[in-house]
Amino acid sequence: MITFRGGIHPPEFKELAEEKPIEIMPAPKQVVIPLSQHTGAPAKPVVNVGDEVKVGTLIAEPVGMISAPVHSSIAGKVKAIEPWVHPVLPVPTKSIIIEAGEEDELDPEIKPRSDNEIEELKPDDIREIIRSAGIVGLGGAAFPTAVKVTPPKDAKIDTLIINGAECEPFLTADDRLMREKPEGIINGARILAKVLGLERAFIAIEHNKPEAIRVMTETARSVWPEAEVLTVKTKYPQGAEKQLISAILRREVPAGGLPFMVGVVVQNAGTAYAVWEAVAKRKPLYERVVTVTGPGIAEPKNLLVRIGTLAADVISHCGGLRPSASKFISGGPMMGIAQASLEVPVIKGTSGMLFLDSSKRLFAVAEESSCIRCGHCVGICPMKLVPAEIARMAEYEKLEDAERWGILDCMECGACAFVCPAGRRLVQWIKYGKTLIFAERSRKKGNK
Amino acid sequence: MNSEVKDTRKFLVTPSPHLKAPFNVKMVMYVVVIALLPALGGAIHFFGLYSLWLVLISVATAVLAEFFANLAFKRPLDSCLDGSAIITGMLLAYNLPPTVPLWMPAVGSAFAIIIVKALFGGLGHNFLNPALAGRAFLMASWPGKMTSGWILREGLGTTSGIQVDAFSGATPLAVVQKLKDVADPALAETTRSALNDPSMLKALFFGNVGGVLGETSALLLLIPAIILIAIRVIDWRIPLAYIGTVALGTLAAYIFKATPVTPVFHLLSGGLMLGALFMATDYTTTPMTPLGLWIFGIGCGVLTVLIRLWGGYPEGVSYSILLMNVATPLIDRYTRPRILGENAKKKEKR
Numbered sequence: 001m002i003t004f005r006g007g008i009h010p011p012e013f014k015e016l017a018e019e020k021p022i023e024i025m026p027a028p029k030q031v032v033i034p035l036s037q038h039t040g041a042p043a044k045p046v047v048n049v050g051d052e053v054k055v056g057t058l059i060a061e062p063v064g065m066i067s068a069p070v071h072s073s074i075a076g077k078v079k080a081i082e083p084w085v086h087p088v089l090p091v092p093t094k095s096i097i098i099e100a101g102e103e104d105e106l107d108p109e110i111k112p113r114s115d116n117e118i119e120e121l122k123p124d125d126i127r128e129i130i131r132s133a134g135i136v137g138l139g140g141a142a143f144p145t146a147v148k149v150t151p152p153k154d155a156k157i158d159t160l161i162i163n164g165a166e167c168e169p170f171l172t173a174d175d176r177l178m179r180e181k182p183e184g185i186i187n188g189a190r191i192l193a194k195v196l197g198l199e200r201a202f203i204a205i206e207h208n209k210p211e212a213i214r215v216m217t218e219t220a221r222s223v224w225p226e227a228e229v230l231t232v233k234t235k236y237p238q239g240a241e242k243q244l245i246s247a248i249l250r251r252e253v254p255a256g257g258l259p260f261m262v263g264v265v266v267q268n269a270g271t272a273y274a275v276w277e278a279v280a281k282r283k284p285l286y287e288r289v290v291t292v293t294g295p296g297i298a299e300p301k302n303l304l305v306r307i308g309t310l311a312a313d314v315i316s317h318c319g320g321l322r323p324s325a326s327k328f329i330s331g332g333p334m335m336g337i338a339q340a341s342l343e344v345p346v347i348k349g350t351s352g353m354l355f356l357d358s359s360k361r362l363f364a365v366a367e368e369s370s371c372i373r374c375g376h377c378v379g380i381c382p383m384k385l386v387p388a389e390i391a392r393m394a395e396y397e398k399l400e401d402a403e404r405w406g407i408l409d410c411m412e413c414g415a416c417a418f419v420c421p422a423g424r425r426l427v428q429w430i431k432y433g434k435t436l437i438f439a440e441r442s443r444k445k446g447n448k
Numbered sequence: 449m450n451s452e453v454k455d456t457r458k459f460l461v462t463p464s465p466h467l468k469a470p471f472n473v474k475m476v477m478y479v480v481v482i483a484l485l486p487a488l489g490g491a492i493h494f495f496g497l498y499s500l501w502l503v504l505i506s507v508a509t510a511v512l513a514e515f516f517a518n519l520a521f522k523r524p525l526d527s528c529l530d531g532s533a534i535i536t537g538m539l540l541a542y543n544l545p546p547t548v549p550l551w552m553p554a555v556g557s558a559f560a561i562i563i564v565k566a567l568f569g570g571l572g573h574n575f576l577n578p579a580l581a582g583r584a585f586l587m588a589s590w591p592g593k594m595t596s597g598w599i600l601r602e603g604l605g606t607t608s609g610i611q612v613d614a615f616s617g618a619t620p621l622a623v624v625q626k627l628k629d630v631a632d633p634a635l636a637e638t639t640r641s642a643l644n645d646p647s648m649l650k651a652l653f654f655g656n657v658g659g660v661l662g663e664t665s666a667l668l669l670l671i672p673a674i675i676l677i678a679i680r681v682i683d684w685r686i687p688l689a690y691i692g693t694v695a696l697g698t699l700a701a702y703i704f705k706a707t708p709v710t711p712v713f714h715l716l717s718g719g720l721m722l723g724a725l726f727m728a729t730d731y732t733t734t735p736m737t738p739l740g741l742w743i744f745g746i747g748c749g750v751l752t753v754l755i756r757l758w759g760g761y762p763e764g765v766s767y768s769i770l771l772m773n774v775a776t777p778l779i780d781r782y783t784r785p786r787i788l789g790e791n792a793k794k795k796e797k798r
Contacts, residue, residue: 008469010467010469011467169467242788242789246788252788252789253788253789254789255787255788255789255790255791256789257789321457325457325459326459326460327459327460327461327462327466328459329464329466333464333465333466333467334464334465334466334467335464335465336464336466337464338459338460338461338462338463338464338466339459339461340458340459340461341459354466356466360470361468361470362467362468362469362470363466363467364468365460365462365468366468366472367472369472369473369527369530369571369572370569370570370571370572370573371572372473372476372571372572372731372732373572373731373732373734373736374476374731374736375683375731375735375736375737375741376680378736378737378738378785379683379738382788383787383788383789384785384786384787384788385785385787386736386737386780386784386785388736389736389780405784406787406790409787409788409789409790412464413465414464414465414467415465417465417468418465418467418468418469419469420468421471421472421473421475421476422472422473422572423468423472425463427463427464427465428463431463
């Protein structure tokens with residue numbers, strides 16, 4: 001079966017939510033929409049406190065090349081524009097706080113396009129639609145999609161991969177979306193292919209989602225036969241861009257480089273769906289599917305949630321937390337970020353809200369001891385790094401050595417820390433080393 | 449929004465990943481301890497209950513030495529029971545002739561744990577295999593005791609019908625070495641054919657020959673080692689590279705008449721199985737990179753063949769591994785794997 005070299009097989013825990021159909025969560029009474037919810041520069045507010053907004057109204061516009069606009073996710077009044085806790089960034093960041101009005105009314109701009117209108121769209125028109133809809137990669141990294149589908153002029157793109165691998169344990173949002181909205185995803189893939197000047201696309205789905213594979217394959221046949229559904233091996237991190245490209249095409253994205261350099265664009269299945277909605281319904285990205293799961297939540301669910309909904313509201317909608325819940329993670333268990341507060345909002349990149357307890361040894365924070373040089377981390381590293389060595393270099397701040405050994409190529413997937421018998425905080429040290437390297441770089445830049 | 453039942457609990461915040469495979473160093477070590485038990489059974493069976501005392505004293509000394517070293521260096525005391533000291537104690541005893549006095553394993557283990565391991569920083573920081581360094585220490589200090597006192601149950605001189613004084617009480621590999629000095633060509637030839645006789649090879653495979661405690665039975669080492677490889681506790685590369693190199697090297701030597709015995713004899717005799725399966729696979733003192741593991745294994749194999757064929761000792765496994773241990777940091781440095789995408793060419797612009 002198609003796969004990459006290395007990787008791990010953590011327990012999947014998908015059974016908690018995989019049979020829960022996507023449920024629409026009603027609009028909350030208040031949303032907190034951060035201006036930073038994508039890779040790149042924060043957006044700039046275009047509304048003022050007291051302004052009335054509708055669902056889908058533009059509330060902040062992009063700044064610079066790599067940025068994305070932000071839209072209101074509810075109808076109501078802008079209550080404040082102030083710093084708020086953020087699920088990814090370490091400090092409170094400027095956010096637009098909107099209080100719901102009486103009616104959950106759509107912005108009048110949001111109206112469907114006819115099939116003819118859609119067919120007549122040129123690649124540049126579609127790029128503009130994607131850009132102005134504020135679409136970013138929904139797999140987690142939240143890179144602005146419009147930028148991704150605008151490769152440099154001299155890059156020759158020959159392959160589009162729709163990523164439905166969803167290799168993070170617990171998460172089932174993409175699985176459900178593929179089962180329930182296969183037409184939208186395949187149409188989205190068709191649109192993305194058109195933008196890139198391609199005639200076909202691959203849709204990669206992990207083996208552990210047989211129903212999604214079946215539904216997507218059948219739908220592709222009737223909607224767009226040029227979409228080929230590929231079953232990839234269930235292995236973490238199969239859904240990482242470079243690993244997926246290596247698995248399907250045997251191409252290596254250059255170190256420090258991007259997929260377009262080997263002629264590939266990878267888009268998450270949820271992103272493809274958002275693209276289709278933007279094109280077909282003129283709908284900006286103001287809601288997304290979030291898997292709310294884990295042993296710490298009363299009723300695990302796949303929820304269609306408005307961006308800016310606070311975790312506390314999502315939890316109440318899922319029957320509340322169990323008394324045992326002791327850890328709250330935004331995202332999946334391998335790369336997600338532990339949260340201190342239930343006041344954090346859902347942002348565009350929030351694929352899951354995971355609530356862990358201490359019911360399994362797997363969830364426990366391992367006791368740390370010396371590296372015994374067993375080399376397990378080397379064998380499984382999907383980037384072919386030597387994590388133990390790099391982490392040690394970072395720990396002792398041997399930054400030049402760490403760079404030479406590829407610390408910047410680490411994507412922090414956490415496979416090494418998962419297998420480490422000594423419980424070494426490998427990812428933590430690597431993050432630490434990277435932070436020091438970037439700090440040093442910006443210091444040098446500043447001196448010039 | 450049920451703000452009246454606001455949840456005010458505190459959450460644990462740690463860096464990702466938030467899942468951790470539920471096995472640890474201690475479990476790995478005890479799995480290896482269990483894997484070493486069949487060879488202990490073999491030693492008791494072949495050489496008597498005295499073997500058990502040697503092993504117990506060696507293990508007890510190793511654990512105690514670790515405890516006192518932890519005390520002295522202010523390290524967590526309970527690490528003496530993490531299993532690693534037990535393995536060192538077992539392996540050291542496995543490298544002793546079966547009739548050494550009881551104080552020898554104690555001295556060897558104490559040296560291994562205190563000098564070789566604890567002084568260099570404890571678990572994960574020693575650069576030599578402690579058990580092998582302990583054995584080398586005993587070998588240098590009491591060479592007579594370390595190279596005699598073999599117990600022969602069957603093997604050469606009993607089953608094969610040869611009665612030669614020069615060979616009595618020697619391990620099979622020592623016989624091979626002494627064969628070089630045999631002047632009488634007829635005697636040399638009968639000895640040679642006795643060495644290569646299937647009954648001799650069978651004895652070597654099952655362990656019914658003279659040797660140090662834990663090395664004699666290839667069978668009792670191979671089975672648990674294969675299980676350890678299957679469950680990924682030890683990596684297959686070093687055993688394969690090591691044993692494969694010895695096989696090829698001694699095959700060439702046999703063809704060119706540089707050794708009187710077949711490669712099968714070489715593979716089954718001496719400490720090769722114990723060394724290649726359980727000592728050259730020690731995590732700390734061997735490389736971490738895949739290429740490094742190959743180099744380590746091949747290096748051990750080459751050195752073992754050289755020492756066995758042309759060295760002063762009949763056997764070279766332990767010194768081969770120790771020499772390669774010393775080379776490990778260098779091997780690791782120069783065998784860094786190619787990172788995914790490193791030097792990858794950008795796709796040609798068309």
